[in-house]
Amino acid sequence: MSQRRILFIGASGYIGGSILDRFLQSADAAIKSASYTALVRSQDQASKLKEHNVSPILFQGLNDTDILRKYASEHDIVVNSANAFNTDAAKALILGLSDRKKQTGTDTIYLHTSGTSSIGDYPVPTETADRWVLSDANDDVYAHLTKLEGQRPYAQRTTDIAVVDTGIAANVKTFIVMSPTIYGKGTGLFNQQTIQIPGIIKRALRRGKTPFHSTGAGNWDHVHIEDLSELYELLLSRILAQEAVPSGKTGIYFSENGHYNWREAAEKVATVGRELGALSTSEVEGLGSVEWMTCVDAAATASAVQASELGFASWSRTTADLGRKMSWAPKHGDASWQAHVTPTFKAVWEKKL
Numbered sequence: 474m475s476q477r478r479i480l481f482i483g484a485s486g487y488i489g490g491s492i493l494d495r496f497l498q499s500a501d502a503a504i505k506s507a508s509y510t511a512l513v514r515s516q517d518q519a520s521k522l523k524e525h526n527v528s529p530i531l532f533q534g535l536n537d538t539d540i541l542r543k544y545a546s547e548h549d550i551v552v553n554s555a556n557a558f559n560t561d562a563a564k565a566l567i568l569g570l571s572d573r574k575k576q577t578g579t580d581t582i583y584l585h586t587s588g589t590s591s592i593g594d595y596p597v598p599t600e601t602a603d604r605w606v607l608s609d610a611n612d613d614v615y616a617h618l619t620k621l622e623g624q625r626p627y628a629q630r631t632t633d634i635a636v637v638d639t640g641i642a643a644n645v646k647t648f649i650v651m652s653p654t655i656y657g658k659g660t661g662l663f664n665q666q667t668i669q670i671p672g673i674i675k676r677a678l679r680r681g682k683t684p685f686h687s688t689g690a691g692n693w694d695h696v697h698i699e700d701l702s703e704l705y706e707l708l709l710s711r712i713l714a715q716e717a718v719p720s721g722k723t724g725i726y727f728s729e730n731g732h733y734n735w736r737e738a739a740e741k742v743a744t745v746g747r748e749l750g751a752l753s754t755s756e757v758e759g760l761g762s763v764e765w766m767t768c769v770d771a772a773a774t775a776s777a778v779q780a781s782e783l784g785f786a787s788w789s790r791t792t793a794d795l796g797r798k799m800s801w802a803p804k805h806g807d808a809s810w811q812a813h814v815t816p817t818f819k820a821v822w823e824k825k826l
């Protein structure tokens with residue numbers, strides 16, 4: 474097979490940078506020998522990527538959908554790990570891949586990054602009791618997303634559904650990796666820090682006391698960034714080997730390897746903060762949505778509050794059966810999850826965020 478052309482959006486990010494790093498070092502000949510292009514927003518990022526054999530292209534950002542479509546149309550595979558809430562950007566990339574397919578007659582592939590806040594319960598739970606666990610292989614995740622979206626739209630979920638629908642309409646194979654809380658140091662060239670646990674730590678340092686969002690009663694899953702990067706690599710490897718890999722409505726892949734409770738996560742952060750001498754108390758406290766946003770100087774718009782409730786307080790449990798059926802074998806479980814809090818706390822504290 475000829476050399477495949479892969480376009481990255483979000484290569485400077487935590488997830489995108491880690492996936493790109495993994496692909497560049499892949500033992501899979503088709504992945505390793507592919508040509509890599511990345512759309513980025515700064516000259517510094519462009520220069521550094523060039524040193525690593527990635528062809529950079531400077532662009533204005535995700536709202537420049539004509540540019541996204543144009544560059545996607547020059548590639549066989551697009552990996553989009555930028556802002557998962559930008560529906561028009563995702564659609565433009567898929568339409569560009571459709572243009573490519575019409576020109577070459579060869580299948581094109583769209584690999585999208587999303588998060589399990591898309592399936593989070595709303596309103597957030599008020600008591601810790603076991604609820605549902607959704608399987609990517611045994612449950613109809615697409616139908617579940619559509620049902621939730623009909624009840625109360627959420628931009629990330631709107632994008633997930635648009636990815637599947639646009640892919641079907643435009644004859645492009647789409648794959649969504651919908652991850653829970655990702656943790657561990659990223660391996661990319663730029664941002665190496667994730668979002669949620671650092672978000673709790675930042676608030677703890679600001680307030681002097683560790684908060685949990687709302688009731689703290691919800692449970693979520695976790696996955697280590699190295700295991701997640703391996704899942705992307707495995708998925709692409711199987712796709713390029715032309716194996717029968719679920720795509721479109723059945724191509725929504727979860728990626729967990731353990732789970733946690735929000736209040737307990739805050740308690741762990743508080744204990745670590747106290748041990749490190751960064752906090753004077755290991756007590757925790759619940760914060761309402763608006764206070765949760767404003768205590769890190771974020772605007773409490775309706776959409777930001779919704780994202781914070783779904784992403785820091787909801788119940789969202791999954792099983793990554795599709796990946797495991799492909800022999801994905803994550804190595805980092807609950808012990809890694811517990812152990813990562815100390816280095817993460819130190820990293821956030823040292824940056825004085």
Ligand SMILES: NC(=O)c1ccc[n+]([C@@H]2O[C@H](COP(=O)([O-])OP(=O)(O)OC[C@H]3O[C@@H](n4cnc5c(N)ncnc54)[C@H](OP(=O)(O)O)[C@@H]3O)[C@@H](O)[C@H]2O)c1
Nearest residue numbers: 483485486487488514534535555556557587588652655664
């Ligand atoms: N981390 C997690 O635990 C997790 C789990 C599941 C899903 N997600 C979702 O996955 C996405 C990526 O997460 P991440 O942790 O990798 O975030 P990140 O480190 O902040 O990376 C975001 C990437 O997207 C790019 N980007 C953002 N807005 C852009 C815009 N308007 N135009 C062009 N590029 C833009 C950034 O480029 P610049 O360098 O130019 O800013 C960066 O490359 C997010 O939507 C996040 O909500 C995250």
